[in-house]
Amino acid sequence: MTKHVIKELISQLIALVFLFAGPAIQYFVLKRFAKREGAPELWYLPKYGFRLVVRNIPGKKVLTDIKVMVRLRAVVPRSEGTSVGTFMDEMLVNEEEMFVFPRTDQLMICFKLQRASDSSGRFIVTDKLGVEKRSFMFTSFDRLVCDYVANVKNWLNFDIKIAKRAELTSETRRF
DSSP states (O other), X not given: OHHHHHHHHHHHHHHHHHHHHHHHHHHHHHHHHHTTTTOXXXXXXXXXXXXXXXXOSSOOSOEEEEEEEEEEEEEEOOOTTOSSOEEEEEEEEEEEEEEEOTXXXXXXXXXXXXXXXTSOEEEXXXXXXXXXXXXXXXXXXXXXXXXXXXXEOOTTSOOEEEEEEEEEOTTOOOO
């Protein structure tokens, strides 16, 4: 009789462990595979200029609740009276999108780079067709910062939240 009770107790304990461990294991496996989803990518189209996108063309998952924030950032170094430096941001894009289906990309910002005659340059924010919307001198900022968050939908019904940042500086060669 006690042998039967011990056997039942062990089987109940194993079932309880798998009841809680199964979804946790699924969640961590999905989180690992979601790292490749929605990566930022910079494209150049000679007729229109540069496009920074949330890449989902090769993806097989739907991205939902996308929030994008793009800004030009100037770094103000520490000085007398302050122990740390600070950032001065010029907001360019602050948008939300409901979803991005597989085989499509979400556009974050379009821009052109233009060299001026005095060896300085301009950063030109454009629309999708390359028409100028705003312009900034390269000397007025240090980097372009693009932050975004999204949910990655999957068939196990565990939505995985991803948060990514892409920064472009004069030293940027790759993401």
